[in-house]
Amino acid sequence: MSIPVVRAETFYLPPPARHPEDWSQIPPAQRVFRWAEHRQQRRLVPPAGFILGQQAFARINHNRWVADCLCGSAQVVTPADPRMACTECGLGWIRLVFPEDVAAVEASVAGLLPHERNWWHDDDPAWDRPAAAEDEDQELVALVAETAAAAGLVVGTPRSSLSPAIEEASR
Numbered sequence: 001m002s003i004p005v006v007r008a009e010t011f012y013l014p015p016p017a018r019h020p021e022d023w024s025q026i027p028p029a030q031r032v033f034r035w036a037e038h039r040q041q042r043r044l045v046p047p048a049g050f051i052l053g054q055q056a057f058a059r060i061n062h063n064r065w066v067a068d069c070l071c072g073s074a075q076v077v078t079p080a081d082p083r084m085a086c087t088e089c090g091l092g093w094i095r096l097v098f099p100e101d102v103a104a105v106e107a108s109v110a111g112l113l114p115h116e117r118n119w120w121h122d123d124d125p126a127w128d129r130p131a132a133a134e135d136e137d138q139e140l141v142a143l144v145a146e147t148a149a150a151a152g153l154v155v156g157t158p159r160s161s162l163s164p165a166i167e168e169a170s171r
Ligand SMILES: [Zn+2]
Pocket: 069, 070, 071, 072, 073, 086, 087, 088, 089, 090, 091
């Protein structure tokens, strides 16, 4: 059986001296506050309100569901409680965007070794997203230009030949 993708409720667990179910009554998205509280030995209170109109994309990063805060911090998140508040900068709760079919996305990476499992939402403009699609576009543009050149065609319209038409139309 494949190793599952890690979620907040399987990552933010009580310290070993406590019963493993000690935090089971805490909503999964809030457990990071107990976890950071224990690690940092300082009181951390989850924010009370939601920030309306703000959202972040959840992604799979080396087999963990994670999301980034605006401050650059990140945390393990969960589709079971799709929201995030930051333990570092104090950002209030924001909505997290998960894929519509979480199980299908998890299944799509299941064949990879856990540390190689990465996935980004289609709309996620993440800085660390691979540019594979852009590279493919560039290759296609180069191929079209090469084929056209071999056939003696010029691809694209030189600006000088467009200008008279534009001038005429504007009269
Ligand atoms: Zn933050």
